[in-house]
Amino acid sequence: MLSYTPCGALKPYIQSLMVSESDMAQSYTVLPGTSLVMGFQYKGKLAYHGDKTAISLASAGITGILNTFRIFENTANTGTVLVIFKEAGAAHFFREPLHELYNESLSLEYFVSHDQLIALEEQLSIAESGDERVKLVEQFLLSRLDHRKDDLMVIAAIEHIRLSAGNIRITDLAAQLYTSKSPLEKRFRLAVGTTPKKFANIIRMKSALFAMQTLLTENTDYRMGHYDQAHFIHDFKNFTGTTPEQYLKNLITEK
Numbered sequence: 001m002l003s004y005t006p007c008g009a010l011k012p013y014i015q016s017l018m019v020s021e022s023d024m025a026q027s028y029t030v031l032p033g034t035s036l037v038m039g040f041q042y043k044g045k046l047a048y049h050g051d052k053t054a055i056s057l058a059s060a061g062i063t064g065i066l067n068t069f070r071i072f073e074n075t076a077n078t079g080t081v082l083v084i085f086k087e088a089g090a091a092h093f094f095r096e097p098l099h100e101l102y103n104e105s106l107s108l109e110y111f112v113s114h115d116q117l118i119a120l121e122e123q124l125s126i127a128e129s130g131d132e133r134v135k136l137v138e139q140f141l142l143s144r145l146d147h148r149k150d151d152l153m154v155i156a157a158i159e160h161i162r163l164s165a166g167n168i169r170i171t172d173l174a175a176q177l178y179t180s181k182s183p184l185e186k187r188f189r190l191a192v193g194t195t196p197k198k199f200a201n202i203i204r205m206k207s208a209l210f211a212m213q214t215l216l217t218e219n220t221d222y223r224m225g226h227y228d229q230a231h232f233i234h235d236f237k238n239f240t241g242t243t244p245e246q247y248l249k250n251l252i253t254e255k
Contacts, residue, residue, distance in 0.1 A: 002191075004134045010141055011237075013089035017137060018082040019130035028055045031209075031240060032066040032202050036090040036101065036193055037082060038108070039063070040126040040137060044078025048105065060117055062110040063193045064101030065202070081124065081133050083141065087158050088151070088191045093144045098193035103117030116140075123142040153177055154191040157184060161196065170196050205239045212248055 006014040015035060022044075039046070041061050047054040049071040074080075094111055107148055108117055120140050127133045160173055173196060174184045188196045236244050 001132050004130075007138050009072035009145070010138060010150065011146070013092045014141070015084045015086045015089070017134050019080070019133060020082060021079045022074055023077060025076045027071055029241060030066075030070050030072055032068065032205075034087050034192075034202050036065065036067065036085045036098065037063050038085070038090075038186050039083070040081040040121070040124055040133075041053070041166055042079045042081065042121070042127070042133065044075045044080075044114050046072060046074045046078065046080065048072045054107075057105055058109070060112075060121060061105055061110070062101065062108060063105040064098065064103060065192075065198070067103050067156065069197065071241075081130075088154055091191045092146045092148070093141060095146075096126075097190050099195075099239060100192050112144075116143075123185035134248060151187055151191050153184070154188050155190060156197070157196055158192070161200045161203055164200075165207040166200040166202070168200060170200070192216060201235070202239075205235065208236065208244075209240075209247075212244070213251060 001018055001020040004017040004019070005011075006017055038061070039057070041057070042059075046057045048057065049055075054073065085093075096111060120136065123136050124133050127136060132229065156177055157173060160176060164242055170184070171181050174181045185195050188194075188199070192199060211224060233243060236242075236247070242250070
């Protein structure tokens with residue numbers, strides 16, 4: 001997988017662009033993150049496991065913030081351009097409320113004109129390099145970019161949540177930002193794509209995973225704010241698909 005730094009005009013909103021190619025069919029697990037992800041399949045097909053069957057993804061689509069791990073699978077000879085947005089960055093490219101994408105993977109046909117999307121997909125399929133494909137996607141993003149200002153209260157809320165490693169009560173967070181819980185949640189959902197509480201839980205679980213890696217060399221408590229062990233195990237399994245003990249064993253095996 002090749003990672004690309006976005007062009008200057010997109011840097012405030014895009015974390016990175018990636019080109020991923022696979023010669024073999026495979027399945028892999030993706031953990032919940034704090035950013036929306038846009039994908040363009042220029043060859044092959046991609047699907048994810050639903051409750052009872054595999055659900056095919058559109059060749060051009062966007063996945064919102066997830067509430068649990070998701071297992072993806074691709075066919076052989078697959079190529080994808082991925083756009084990983086910064087937190088609150090996707091709001092500059094979509095007028096639709098981002099929380100409607102929560103735990104969903106939708107075709108870009110819901111948001112982009114059919115003709116524009118078909119033209120882009122054709123260009124991506126005949127492009128000869130990853131660099132060329134990334135430039136095409138950047139041009140598409142620039143054509144949709146809304147230069148409106150960020151919601152500074154939401155940006156501050158994200159920073160507070162990160163600094164606390166996700167261990168913060170939303171009522172306390174709202175008080176620190178001189179507002180109340182309801183307007184904070186409404187503005188946060190529109191800009192980020194989920195509630196502050198769910199966002200904080202993702203940050204808390206990611207902090208726990210990082211602590212578990214540190215645990216291999218240091219005596220670290222990886223529960224990170226979960227005072228009830230049973231509650232922590234439940235949240236951890238929902239997040240990763242495995243127990244903390246098994247996850248740690250896998251880390252040791254990989255090391």
